[in-house]
Each structure stands twice: as C-alpha cells, then as structure tokens.
Amino acid sequence: MTxxxxxxxxxxxxxxxxxxxxxxxxxxxxxxxLGDVQPFVIPPATAIAAVAGILADDSRVLVGAQNxxxxxxxxxxxxxxxxxxxxAGARLxxxxxxxxxxxxxxxxxxxxxxxxATLRHGLTPLLCIGEPGDVKDxxxxxPYILEQASRALEGLDDDQRARVLIAYEPIWAIGEHxxxxxxxxxxxxxxxxxxxxxxxxxxxxxxxxxxxxNATDLLGIDHVDGLFVGRTAWELDGYLQLLRRATGS
Ligand SMILES: O=C(CO)COP(=O)(O)O
Numbered sequence: 001m002t003x004x005x006x007x008x009x010x011x012x013x014x015x016x017x018x019x020x021x022x023x024x025x026x027x028x029x030x031x032x033x034l035g036d037v038q039p040f041v042i043p044p045a046t047a048i049a050a051v052a053g054i055l056a057d058d059s060r061v062l063v064g065a066q067n068x069x070x071x072x073x074x075x076x077x078x079x080x081x082x083x084x085x086x087x088a089g090a091r092l093x094x095x096x097x098x099x100x101x102x103x104x105x106x107x108x109x110x111x112x113x114x115x116x117a118t119l120r121h122g123l124t125p126l127l128c129i130g131e132p133g134d135v136k137d138x139x140x141x142x143p144y145i146l147e148q149a150s151r152a153l154e155g156l157d158d159d160q161r162a163r164v165l166i167a168y169e170p171i172w173a174i175g176e177h178x179x180x181x182x183x184x185x186x187x188x189x190x191x192x193x194x195x196x197x198x199x200x201x202x203x204x205x206x207x208x209x210x211x212x213x214n215a216t217d218l219l220g221i222d223h224v225d226g227l228f229v230g231r232t233a234w235e236l237d238g239y240l241q242l243l244r245r246a247t248g249s
Pocket of ligand 1: 008097173178207210229230231232
C-alpha cells in the first residue's frame with residue numbers, strides 16, 4: 001500500500017529557493033530506497049515548472065499545484081486551469097484547503113467542480129477536508145468532514161473516486177497557531193473515513209502540525225495512508241527526515 005508523504009509550500013519560496021530545494025531533494029533521495037513511500041511537493045504556481053523540471057531527474061517525486069480552476073480556459077483573471085498546471089508539470093492538484101475555503105471563497109460547489117476538472121484531465125485531486133475548532137468542541141468533527149467529503153465527491157463513479165486522495169486537516173491543527181491532533185483524537189475520524197472511503201480512494205492522509213516528533217505515531221493510526229505537511233517540510237532537511245521516518249530508514 002502506498003504511503004503518501006508530501007508538502008505544500010503555501011505562499012513561500014522564490015524561484016531560486018525552489019530550485020535549490022528541488023536540486024537538494026534529488027540529491028538527498030539519490031540511492032535512497034523509498035519502498036512504498038510516494039513523495040510529493042506542491043510549490044507555489046510560479047515554481048511548478050522549474051521544480052517539475054528538476055524533479056524529473058528523480059521521477060519518483062510527484063509535483064502538484066496548490067489550486068486550479070474548474071474551467072479549461074477563458075476570462076478568469078488571475079486563475080490557472082488544470083491543463084495549464086499540467087502543462088507546467090503538475091500531476092496533483094490540491095483542492096479545498098481550509099485557507100482557500102476561508103480566504104478565497106472556496107465552497108463545496110467549487111471544490112466539487114475542481115475535483116471533477118482535475119479528474120477529467122487525468123491528474124490526481126488532493127481533496128482537503130477539515131473542521132473548525134468550534135465544530136470539534138461540539139463533538140461534531142466526524143459528521144462534518146464526512147459531509148464535506150461527500151459533497152466534494154458527489155457524482156463521481158467508483159473509478160474516478162479511486163483516483164482521489166483525501167487529506168484530513170483539522171483547521172485547529174494547522175499552522176503556527178495550530179495544535180497537532182493527537183493519535184487519540186484522530187482515531188474516530190479516520191475510522192469513519194476508512195469505513196466510508198478506505199480502499200475506495202487512492203489514499204487518506206493527515207495534515208496539521210506534522211513534525212518529526214509525531215510523524216511516526218501519526219502514520220501508525222488505522223487508515224492513515226500518509227502525511228500532508230507544511231512547516232516541517234519547508235526546509236529540505238525536515239522533509240528528507242520525514243521521508244526517512246516514513247520509510248523506516
Ligand atoms: O496545511 C497544511 C498542509 O497543507 C499543514 O500545515 P502545517 O504542517 O504547517 O501545520
């Protein structure tokens with residue numbers, strides 16, 4: 001079974017920094033046995049092509065985009081389409097991250113359209129779901145995320161679903177003000193996701209304050225097929241160390 005370990009750089013890194021990271025990653029992985037671990041890197045759009053060009057030297061690392069529009073082309077100022085990010089070298093498209101839902105008007109409807117567009121063009125959607133802290137406080141995390149996932153995947157057939165990655169990223173666990181979810185807190189949501197989607201999608205990932213301290217424990221949770229990482233992997237050494245944790249090397 002594939003273990004996905006990837007990072008989104010969010011709105012970080014110049015082209016030079018992105019190239020340095022990508023070159024370092026190729027060098028750092030050279031000769032390293034990855035086993036079932038599938039690395040992926042999601043740079044800002046400005047760096048997708050450069051990073052994909054460098055990582056082509058290690059074809060084991062997938063490159064993604066942090067967002068893409070649902071239409072293929074047209075009058076959508078400031079947006080990028082799935083064919084455009086694919087043209088730049090992206091093979092994954094991250095969709096519905098909570099930062100996009102909160103700040104950029106991403107809704108269940110636009111998320112669903114983007115998942116469908118990504119599949120239509122043969123790329124892998126990385127669908128992000130996650131509940132705010134007040135929903136967790138009311139004990140409603142699991143129904144909330146199941147509803148989000150079901151709305152995003154509405155209308156897909158089994159073959160299409162099988163190509164989707166789902167990342168559960170509780171909003172209260174993400175970023176510098178977030179607190180990492182504990183293994184105990186994640187057991188129930190992942191049991192529910194596993195029951196609903198386990199085996200039916202490409203993988204179920206956890207994201208939110210993943211660190212070198214908690215990565216191994218998080219990967220040990222039932223139905224967790226991988227980790228989606230921000231800050232800990234923005235420095236290359238952190239990402240390489242996470243990959244080593246995942247491969248057990
Ligand atoms: O949002 C995330 C990945 O998409 C997680 O970010 P952090 O790992 O920095 O909490």
